[in-house]
Amino acid sequence: MHPRSIEPIKIPPEPKQTALQERRLTMRLMALWQDIRSGRPCPLAESFDPERVPDLWPDCFLLEPDTEWSQSRFKHVGDRLAAMSNLTRTDITLDQVPASTLLATALRAAGDVLRVKHPLLDSGEYIDAAGTRFLYRVILLPLEAKNGNIGCLLGGARQKAVEG
Numbered sequence: 001m002h003p004r005s006i007e008p009i010k011i012p013p014e015p016k017q018t019a020l021q022e023r024r025l026t027m028r029l030m031a032l033w034q035d036i037r038s039g040r041p042c043p044l045a046e047s048f049d050p051e052r053v054p055d056l057w058p059d060c061f062l063l064e065p066d067t068e069w070s071q072s073r074f075k076h077v078g079d080r081l082a083a084m085s086n087l088t089r090t091d092i093t094l095d096q097v098p099a100s101t102l103l104a105t106a107l108r109a110a111g112d113v114l115r116v117k118h119p120l121l122d123s124g125e126y127i128d129a130a131g132t133r134f135l136y137r138v139i140l141l142p143l144e145a146k147n148g149n150i151g152c153l154l155g156g157a158r159q160k161a162v163e164g
Helices: 017-021 025-036 079-084 102-106 110-116
Strands: 004-008 060-064 073-077 120-127 133-144 150-161
Touching (some): 025 150, 079 102, 110 150
Antiparallel strands (some): 060 150, 133 150
16 A cells, blocks of 8 residues: 545635646646635536636546446546556546556545545555556546536646656
């Protein structure tokens, strides 16, 4: 088992105006999520516009949950995230995500986010199939469907190889 840290994110009452200027992917996505939730516990999926974060979009994914979890389908997997996860195509279901990749690691806590309908920040390390050790940071953000269920899971993930 590799060390990792999962922490629920405390949601402040008002988003900080300077948060959108933050460089870190996790904080910028959280700021956007805060901005579009408009006082709701969770923002509507239709209110998310990836054009608000075009520089982050290659490191993000959108997962549409299915009642059969392994058949949940990706609506989007960013180019950088797909490349780091050894994906040759991105129109895949959850059970087609290669093990020991950044995307597989990013999704480990997805079930918790869907259950509690609350953002989650996950960081730690993992070892890929080639034996390379990576530090990673992931944010998972629930987006509601009009029926009140989670209609989509927005995720952002980045990794850095550990030397030695």
